[in-house]
Amino acid sequence: MDFRLSAEEARFQHEVHDWLVANLPAGWGTPAYRMAEGPEEKVRFARWWQRRLYEGGWAGLSWPKEYGGRGATPLEQLLFAEEYVRVGAPAMIDIGVGPALVGPTLIHHGTERQKERFLRGILTGEEVWCQGFSEPNAGSDLAACRTRADLRGDVFHVTGQKIWTSYARLADWCILVVRTDSQAPKHRGLTFLLVDMKSPGITIRALVEMTGVAWFNEVFFDDVQVPRANMIGELNQGWTIAITTLAHERGGSAPHARLQGEMRDVLALARRLLLTTDRRWRQRLAQSFVETEILRLLAYKQVSDIMRTGQPGPEGSCLKLVWSETDQRMKEVAIELEGPYAALARGSSRAIDAGCWQHEYLWSRAATIYAGTSEVQRNIIAQRVLGLPRE
Ligand SMILES: Cc1cc2nc3c(=O)[nH]c(=O)nc-3n(C[C@H](O)[C@H](O)[C@H](O)COP(=O)(O)OP(=O)(O)OC[C@H]3O[C@@H](n4cnc5c(N)ncnc54)[C@H](O)[C@@H]3O)c2cc1C
Incomplete structure (x- = not known):
């Protein structure tokens, strides 16, 4: 299999990179930049950033052009997600329900009147x-x-x-x-x-x-x-409509991009703590790296499936299962690398990386619950991908 990009895809990748670098908030990514804190401020910031993406033509990447989207192919969406993480652009989860779930559901099942009323507000971040x-x-x-x-x-x-x-x-x-x-x-x-x-x-x-x-x-x-x-x-x-929403929730993303970025951060943590010569940690880090690579290949496979079939199918459950469990194992490595410092959370002056790994570790527990638990994903894979009988 050849994973090299065509000239056009490489051009797209550069375009994404250049736009993001030119449009990130001033000082973004520097220690002096004050990040939004707490749900209210984070959502306010996400609305602002969504507006900027919209004005740059990068909102609703997967949506058809007739509804204000970019009409990007699944591969372009994946390239966008990878580039987005590479430049460290702001996470979009805080107002993600609209663009990722509601928009695609409305485009699929809504009346023209409903699309006209709601889609633009989702793209611009005006309506969360x-x-x-x-x-x-x-x-x-x-x-x-x-x-x-x-x-x-x-x-x-x-x-x-x-x-x-x-x-x-x-x-x-x-x-x-x-x-x-x-x-x-x-x-x-x-x-x-x-x-x-x-x-x-x-x-x-x-x-x-x-x-x-x-x-x-x-x-x-x-x-x-x-x-x-x-x-x-x-x-x-309503069940048919809800299934469309859930299919987009489970299958419509490129989770490997975020996890690969976080894997680099975990490696940097191990280096700073001088643990990279320890055989036990080398094994754990290598294992985490392999899992993120498997995830990347699975995401690529899903993209090629979607390009063939036109929409995410039950195979999206494989990706959800693998990314959520990989995420948890990686955060376990991070927290264990910290040793006794793992007990210090955000707000403690001695917490490593300002306590971000404690937060990430606790937050990762949710990954195997939301958008369908791991047990539910395994049931879907058993019945709808493997064709096994219901329990
Ligand atoms: C961070 C986070 C954000 C969320 N956000 C939203 C949101 O915005 N909107 C929303 O509607 N929901 C949201 N949820 C809820 C989420 O969708 C549910 O928690 C999830 O669907 C599981 O349902 P439950 O919590 O009722 O657990 P239950 O369904 O009661 O499951 C309990 C346990 O039983 C297992 N189980 C259940 N059925 C089966 C089965 N058939 N076979 C085998 N095992 C089974 C489950 O895997 C689980 O381990 C969120 C959850 C989290 C953690």
Whole structure:
């Protein structure tokens, strides 16, 4: 297999590099640069950066040009992601739900009117989205969702609770999966709505994660009114729409780029701690490096699959499984390299790298839970990729 880039692809790569370097915030990446702190400030910064990407023509990379995107091929998206990490550009996860999940779902299933209303605000960062799927008793089994929506005339009345809703406090809009038919089999009684987070009847309570930061929330709906015009697809057909969103969540990225960047940081940490001549650490570091290389090849394979089939399929679960577990093992190496200093977290003046590895280690535990747990990914691979019977 030949991984060399064509002249055109190499030109694209240079174009990305040059634009990013010219447009990063002044002083970005230097010790003097003051990074945004806490969810509110981070989301404000992400909105600003998203706007800059939009004005430069780099927002909605995968979206068709007719909807304001760049219409980049999956390979160009991968090259962009690699270059993005190489120059250390700002992580985009803080307002990622809109561009990565809502946009592609709307492009696939929305009416022209809905696309016209919502897509531009996602691209420019003016409207931030959250994902209201999980409930206290419906996580992996999303179809068990119990938040109810009764259609009266042209208005849905929504009552129930969502949980683990990242960014809900800071979001303008929410994609919401609700039950509209309690008599039908569970996958057939769901509907997919777009909900204005400022609607009367919504109460949001922050949940603090093990990192000490409160990204996620509980969201309570008490007779919240949602116009029928904000329904995506047909009544009771929400499961199909949600599957599209989840396929983009699991398969639509290039996670190897970030992990390769972090692998370089872990190696630098080992060098600074003078541990690179120790046989035990050399084995662990080499193993982590091999895993990130496997991940890279898997991401390339997925890109070529998507170029062939046109959209992410169940094979995306392989990539999700491998990146999330590789991520955790790498962060375990980092934290163990620190020895007793691993006990010092952010805020301690003696913490190594300002406590960033403690934070990364704790945060990496979430990777095998969100966007479908590792067990769920293995079930998908068993049934939909390998064709094994259901349990
Ligand atoms: C950082 C983070 C951010 C999140 N953000 C959002 C968000 O913005 N919006 C949103 O809607 N949700 C969000 N979630 C929730 C996430 O989607 C759920 O946590 C996830 O789907 C698992 O559901 P659960 O927590 O209810 O666990 P459960 O589904 O109750 O699972 C508990 C355990 O049982 C296992 N299990 C469950 N079913 C099976 C099965 N069939 N076979 C084998 N094992 C099984 C699971 O793997 C897990 O180990 C987020 C989660 C995290 C950690």
